[in-house]
Amino acid sequence: xxxxxxxxxxxLRILKQTTGLQPSxxxxxxxxxxxxxxxxxxxxxxxxxxxxxNFSELMEDPPxxxxxxxxxxxxPLLDLAGFYRRPFRLETETSIAIELxxxxxxxxxxxxxxxxxxxxxxxxxESKRSDFAATRALPQTLAYMLGNPDxxxxxxxxxxxxxEFLFLKTHYTPNPQYATSRLLSLINxxxxxxxVLAILKHLARL
Numbered sequence: 001x002x003x004x005x006x007x008x009x010x011x012l013r014i015l016k017q018t019t020g021l022q023p024s025x026x027x028x029x030x031x032x033x034x035x036x037x038x039x040x041x042x043x044x045x046x047x048x049x050x051x052x053x054n055f056s057e058l059m060e061d062p063p064x065x066x067x068x069x070x071x072x073x074x075x076p077l078l079d080l081a082g083f084y085r086r087p088f089r090l091e092t093e094t095s096i097a098i099e100l101x102x103x104x105x106x107x108x109x110x111x112x113x114x115x116x117x118x119x120x121x122x123x124x125x126e127s128k129r130s131d132f133a134a135t136r137a138l139p140q141t142l143a144y145m146l147g148n149p150d151x152x153x154x155x156x157x158x159x160x161x162x163x164e165f166l167f168l169k170t171h172y173t174p175n176p177q178y179a180t181s182r183l184l185s186l187i188n189x190x191x192x193x194x195x196v197l198a199i200l201k202h203l204a205r206l
Contacts, residue, residue, distance in 0.1 A: 002099060007109035007140040015139060018105055019146055021176045030169040030179035032156070032206065037198035044080055048193040051076050052186055055162055064130035069162040074113070074127055077193070081200035088204070089116045096147045111144050121148045123203060124157040134164035134183065142178055145170045156203050158196075163187060165196045 005014075015021045024030070040048075054072050058064050064072075083090060091114040098107040113125040126141045128134065137159045145155045145168065157168035167181035181199070184192040 002104045002106040004106050004108060007107060007143050010107065010139045010143045012139050012142075015142060015146070019176055021142065021146065021170075021178060024177040024179045029171070029177060030167075030181070032169065032203060033167050033181040033199050035202065037195075037202040038205065040194055040198060044197060045191075045194060047076055047080060048191055048197060052191050052193055055186060059130060059163070062130055064162055066127055066129045069127045069130060069160065070112075073160065073162045074125070077197060077200065078113075078115075080197055081204055083115050083200075083204065087117055088122070090114070091116065096144055098143065098147045107143055107147075109140070109144065120150060120153055121145075121155050123200075124148075124155065126157070126159045128159070128161040130162045132161050134159045134161050134166050138166070138168070138180070141168060142170060145178075146176060158200075165192070167199060 012021075051073060055064075058068065058072060078084060078090070082088065092112065094111040094114045096107075096109055096111055099105075111124055112127050114121060115123040115125065124141060124144050126137050126144070128137055141157050141159050145157050148155045148170075151172045154169055154171040157170070159166045159168070163186040165184040168178060169180075170176060170178045184196055186192060
């Protein structure tokens with residue numbers, strides 16, 4: 001019987017040893033987050049300014065729990081990105097199981113939000129409570145992304161705790177590789193939700 005591991009127990013070292021996952025050495029591996037992205041409308045910016053203000057108000061009495069992060073921050077971002085409408089489909093709490101037969105390991109977990117386009121996994125979105133560093137969820141999210149049955153196309157991901165946003169990309173080329181964006185944060189003076197939304201809209205158009 002395979003050893004059962006929850007995604008929360010996964011580390012980058014375990015992923016490297018069991019799947020061969022490696023960080024890509026090429027800056028060209030993940031150009032999607034740095035390419036020229038769609039411009040935002042005035043209405044987009046007004047909504048994102050309100051989201052940042054709402055988040056800042058709620059952070060005066062931390063921590064902000066995961067469901068609150070989804071309501072206050074994620075829901076309006078997904079709406080503005082157009083992910084609630086066709087050709088996209090949203091699934092929440094999607095069960096996933098990854099069996100690593102060579103190592104006799106089974107990884108089981110639930111993806112917070114899965115954005116699909118036709119049969120393709122467009123994005124895996126993992127949300128955490130506000131006092132949880134976004135980078136701590138990196139191994140867990142990568143494990144979910146590697147569970148995508150489509151190995152021919154890249155899979156994109158995003159981790160957020162409400163104030164931090166990290167984009168990811170995995171691709172089998174032919175061995176699994178990954179790369180991340182820089183860490184975007186609402187703590188910075190500018191409203192970096194603008195950049196987060198622009199990247200999401202760009203991924204939607206790919």
